[in-house]
Amino acid sequence: MWELIQSNKRKSLILFLAMGIILLLLGYFIGGMFLGTNGGGELGVFFALLIWAVVSLVSYFAGSSIMLSVSRAKEVTKEVHPQLFNIVEEMKIASALPKIPKIFIINEEAPNAFATGRSPENCAVTVTAGLLSRLNRDELQGVIAHEMSHIKNRDILYMTFAGVMLGTIVIVSEVFLRGLWFGGGSLNRYKNRSSGGGSGQAVIAIAALVLAILAPILARLLYFAISRKREYLADASGVRLTRYPEGLASALEKLADNRLDLRAANKATAGMYIVNPLKKKGMKLSDLTSTHPPISERVRILRNMSQGAGYMDYQNAYMKVKHKTERLIPNSVLDSNEKVTIRDTSVSKETIDKKNYRRNLGDLVMNVNGYSFVHCVCGLTLKIPPTYKKSEIKCPRCGRINKVPPRNKL
């Protein structure tokens, strides 16, 4: 396992460094263009690094709490959803994480999940209510194992930094291009100001311009390439933990079926989720610019794992489905003797009352959010948010006036 993380780190580091170089070049040329060739480039590099460092520090220390509050996730206790806790504990043991991650629920219909945190000691798994209501135990286990693999493989920290670097590149080039546009600045102005520059300065100016246009595009492609590879890897390690590829496969299928957008997600956080939470209707996202590999492909790989659930089996299925000889997992990690047998499904043909289950879950989430419940004599239940200030409410079914009980303060 550790070796996989290592080789993972190495490959991602290369892509990461490539992004870093783009950022530095951008800083160098913009600096050189505005401040002249004597020391200007270095100053530009310094500022580019400074911006990156500040944003990185913020996201390192506050990243996961920002992410959780932006997505309006609520931490839950074991009583709220024992099964979810049970699965997380089980996967914690299987993956040998040092601590049980915190568990959060987002009260939304769109099924999705993500993991956050800067280290395995300090992390959280978040799922939506829609996910819990749609998946059975095996499927939920598959999703949780995938998320825990992100934690285990240190993907989160890494994607945060890569994301921040992408953001910095985009901001620097945007500010530069817009400044050029609105400043009415012709390139000549800067050229003339520098004393001995001449044609060398013009070259730098043009290079800065070209770079400012190309850098965000290049950085995005690199970022997406990293992100997609990590999704496959998390699938592979997740399945190895559960020994049940079909669980994750059918969960992914259910997630793909969903037509609801996740309200709590935006472009910046989309990459964190197990499946892309934002769908564009009638538009097939091109492979290059997607944070996630196509779900159908992930499912096909999982379904092709007929021999076992180890890394080797995932690798073989991956190469078969993608018709590629390129290896996802380096040979040094693959132990051809490793036998991870696929287990049987743990779900007996359960007949849970879906409506009831969904309702109970929804009620629990509302409870956590400080709603109070009024049961009118006529049979209607009124669920009142903490923001409702009056002490009485009229039942729309029978017209009775009901008292609103005092709310627990949040």
Next chain:
Amino acid sequence: MNCPHRKNPMIVLELANVETDYCPNCEGIWLDSGELELLIEDSSVKDELLNFFISDKQIKEKAIRCPICRTKMEKVYVGKEEKVIIDECKHGHGLWFDKGEILEVIEMGSLNKENEIVKLLMEMYSHKISPNKKEEG
């Protein structure tokens, strides 16, 4: 969730395991399509309800925003001579009925009253249905 008109908090009503959102202030009703999708297994029942309304860009009623995605909702109508205009989210999040509109739509009679959702809605907001009927009779 907040009411699209005055941003007052809406309360959630539950009857027979079905929830709707209701604004106690303006008495408007929000029908969430995610909720409908989950609760009514037969998706044709839901589609029947959602496709029942006809979009019309000519209607000049003040646009309100979807309580979920906050984009402006589309005006849709039902009925041939006397139109009832309601609001539908362009992104398929749900339908908004102003005060009394849901009853007008149901009483127009063209909606299939055997439709599970329609039945439940009539039941849930029956307090307002009965006084109307008394006036007629």
